[in-house]
């Protein structure tokens with residue numbers, strides 16, 4: 001009888017593909033590609049039996065999503081989100097038997113608001129965003145808010161024991177920075193991310209809650225930056241029409257402006273944990289540091305991050321000074337613009353954030369610090385830079401003693417005066433305040449209280465894999 005054949009869809013890494021097909025190894029790290037494996041057998045019935053059997057086996061893998069809710073931001077990055085999804089991602093989901101409900105957003109916060117109140121989430125195995133870090137932030141906020149409200153938890157109370165989200169989040173990168181995708185997958189490639197979703201990978205991730213005077217402001221998973229990164233973001237928002245290049249222009253402008261800001265930082269060091277911000281080791285797939293530090297957290301409150309005993313007032317430390325930048329990196333914040341990231345040894349899921357304080361220094365010294373983000377040199381090995389791995393921190397700007405001061409800043413003379421000085425750096429009169437850049441969004445307040453929630457969400461990712469992980473795999477079916 002005639003030979004029958006069936007092509008099976010099989011997502012694999014480039015290295016494994018190279019092994020199967022004896023091709024050259026991949027040229028670009030961490031990118032995955034589809035491979036087609038054709039099996040032949042002498043009888044059609046036998047062939048069909050194999051096909052249905054393999055499909056049944058795949059469908060039985062509970063971690064693989066079957067129904068996904070997809071939000072596309074048509075204005076992310078270079079405005080290619082819709083095209084990227086339709087051309088590169090939708091065909092893969094269809095081939096893998098993943099059904100989707102696709103929504104193209106109509107305005108900012110459209111996805112967030114739907115998730116908060118409207119969307120019927122129980123029928124989905126995950127939510128996917130097609131866009132950049134801002135779009136991810138919308139999904140994150142919608143899901144966390146919904147989970148807390150459904151569970152009767154008040155998100156405005158910084159001491160509340162929050163309920164973790166159960167729905168996994170997938171990111172199809174189409175933004176300007178794509179920091180969260182890059183730092184959890186190792187590349188910002190839509191096909192690679194789609195394949196991680198299809199195979200049902202899970203990567204836990206820390207989330208910081210940010211409060212001001214017992215009022216919830218925002219959640220953060222990557223960078224909270226005051227001073228330099230806050231100013232870069234504020235300036236770049238006025239240049240959104242430029243696309244991703246806006247960050248480079250605003251970066252150079254703010255570097256030349258060289259504003260410093262006075263304030264007080266109090267922080268709660270992470271005690272007894274494995275790992276420091278100066279480690280040579282990096283957070284990688286199956287990270288033992290993240291696993292170990294998660295286990296340190298008290299059994300009695302599995303969802304509660306901080307041992308109450310270690311959170312006593314005596315453990316808090318306070319620093320005052322003039323800062324060019326105050327950054328809290330809850331993950332490395334690696335992205336194509338800064339491949340090492342702001343804190344190269346930070347961990348995705350260890351329940352801590354790396355608090356980086358860059359004190360007032362010369363332009364030349366600050367440039368040395370910035371350039372070390374792209375070289376092998378340690379960006380923290382400078383006299384004016386300090387870094388602490390913390391569970392919680394607070395910041396108060398020097399002139400912000402009360403809410404009335406803040407109102408003055410936001411509505412009155414300070415703001416006007418700051419604006420003039422921002423635009424005329426030569427006048428030498430520095431503004432009193434910067435803004436917080438919270439994962440690419442500007443916060444409305446400068447005095448903030450930040451707390452890390454360990455492994456609070458799950459992404460469709462597996463962390464960055466080291467090449468040797470591939471070499472050790474016994475066979476491609478193992479992934």
Ligand SMILES: Nc1ncnc2c1ncn2[C@@H]1O[C@H](COP(=O)(O)OP(=O)(O)OP(=O)(O)O)[C@@H](O)[C@H]1O
Pocket residue numbers: 072073074075076077078104105106107108109110130131132133134135136138174175176177178179440
């Ligand atoms: N339909 C829409 N119209 C206008 N803005 C939108 C729409 N949908 C989402 N947004 C907003 O667009 C902003 C930017 O989106 P996104 O983060 O996806 O792209 P980006 O800024 O280019 O990338 P990155 O955040 O990686 O730098 C987000 O704050 C999001 O809330």
Ligand SMILES: CCCCCCCCCCCCC/C=C/[C@@H](O)[C@H](CO)NC(C)=O
Pocket residue numbers: 132133134177178179222223229232233247248251252255333335337338342370437438439440441
């Ligand atoms: C002397 C010139 C310096 C140029 C600096 C350019 C800016 C580099 C941007 C690196 C940002 C890395 C951290 C990422 C943070 C994200 O959360 C956020 C949202 O996408 N991105 C930015 C740019 O704030």
Ligand SMILES: [Ca+2]
Pocket residue numbers: 206329330331346347348349350351352353
């Ligand atoms: Ca962390």
